Amino acid sequence: MDKKLQVFISSTYSDLKEERQAAVQAILKAGHIPAGMELFTAGDKSQMETIKRWIDESDIYMLILGGRYGSIEPTTSLSYTELEYDYAVEKEMPLFAVVITEKALDEKVKAHSIDYIERQQPAALAGFKAKVLANISSFFDDAKDIKLTVHETIGDFIGRYKFSGWVKGDQILDSAPLLDEIKRLTTQRNDLEQQLAQLKKVSNGVAKxxxxxxxxxxxxxxxxxxxxxxxxxxxxxxxxxxxxxxxxxxxxxxxxxxxxxxxxxxxxxxxxxxxxxxxxxxxxxxxxxxxxxxxxxxxxxxxxxxxxxxxxxxxxxxxxxxxxxxxxx
Missing domain, CATH: 1.10.10 (Arc Repressor Mutant, subunit A)
Structure with a gap:
């Protein structure tokens, strides 16, 4: 079957639009399905539960980490991006991250503004970045690096993991005949087990x-x-x-x-x-x-x-x- 994998893309939004778009294009070109929650309303109490459901339905988690820590979830005081990453790690799902280089981040700031770097919680961002780099991750300078990483990593994961994925409805085998056969064999097995138990009983009686x-x-x-x-x-x-x-x-x-x-x-x-x-x-x-x-x-x-x-x-x-x-x- 032509199985398509769903890849959840996690990142801050306004500072990484170009990078997200590159990841989406690479995932689509590979024949898979991109997913993400970049348009949610920050501060919505139920938002994290919605994000978790999206991650649960996905096969692979991808993080794009730039120079911003992101919107804060009020209950934990952690960013939604870090909470998404922690949840994927907790689920032990296949994941990878691409982290912006210092050179690329400097160029973004020069080309745009200091809004592309974290000014309010730099320590939180540094801690999050150290956590990410301890797992599967790579650095990027531009969109081409992101596309290449997506292509190589998904291909590697397909060879290493068994994914549920998504398939077209017309490719799913009709399981009714198989279920009927399983039911018939189960009934036959139960009958044979009863016959065997009876034979053992008779045999034990004769021996006794x-x-x-x-x-x-x-x-x-x-x-x-x-x-x-x-x-x-x-x-x-x-x-x-x-x-x-x-x-x-x-x-x-x-x-x-x-x-x-x-x-x-x-x-x-x-x-x-x-x-x-x-x-x-x-x-x-x-x-x-x-x-x-x-x-x-x-x-x-x-x-x-x-x-x-x-x-x-x-x-x-x-x-x-x-x-x-x-x-x-």
Whole structure:
């Protein structure tokens, strides 16, 4: 696209008309847009805000500094020209300055009058000039120097900075199709992210199930190694006391335990055995939990979620064993 840059020209007005005109011509010849606020009414309180908006809309700031300090902004006691320059520096926008030489200033005074030099605030002008010369700046003797500086500096800036600039309306690409494509791709990406999240959830569930399966196998082997002696199931205390492993006791009497085993005084011998001898050991492995029953004096063991999974696992083992036995026959 044929991009045109807007160059804000800052200077005092009456003493630098010829120099401003040279800058305007050079900017226009380079195919860009000059801008400036030389015709504002000094002392207008809102004027500085208007100047700032113009600078904000510009791509490059140019200062032409002669022998005058310029009109004073009443709030800051600084000249509008210095305030414009400070604002451009604050914005860190590309800027450059051309400063009149002492020789050229003397010639202006001889040709015109002492009105071309600062008589009221020479110290302020000297301070401003020192500030300007500390940044990108060059000196000029006449209009040709200004035109050359404008041409060289804008060309250099174009190679160094990325400018927004101004373009003709018919050169702007129609962004509607691009926005539609971005919207379509965004929707597609969101759908894919949801599918990926679902797959991860399923994958994590499978991995957890497999890990639980391994843990349940290990827990079953452990419970089968823990034996408890009791005569409560053979009905005779004189007989040899048999041993029962904890896995068998939990799975065989799961209906009792799932329903809830209490320590009520009226409990049967089997219930008491399950409460005091079996459930206390199952609790250590997180398969049951002991809790107080509301409104009564006794407590109860009930199966935990891990206990429920373990019993379901035991049922699957039993089913698989019976299936294998049938298939072998």
């Amino acid at each position: 199930a497999e890990a639980d399966q391994v843990n349940l196998h290990e827990l079953a082997l452990l419970l089968s190694k823990i034996e408890i002696e009791t005569p409560v199931f053979n009905g005779s205390e004189d007989a040899q006391t048999p041993k029962y492993d904890l896995y068998r006791l939990f799975t065989v009497y799961s209906n009792y335990i799932v329903t809830g085993i209490t320590n009520k005084a009226a409990s049967s011998d089997i219930e008491k055995f399950l409460y005091y001898n079996v459930c206390t050991k199952l609790q250590v492995h997180g398969l049951v939990k002991n809790e107080k029953v509301a409104g009564v004096q006794w407590r109860m063991f009930s199966v935990t979620p891990l206990g429920e999974r373990f019993l379901a696992f035991a049922d699957r083992l039993k089913f698989e064993a019976s299936t294998n036995l049938i298939s072998q026959t």
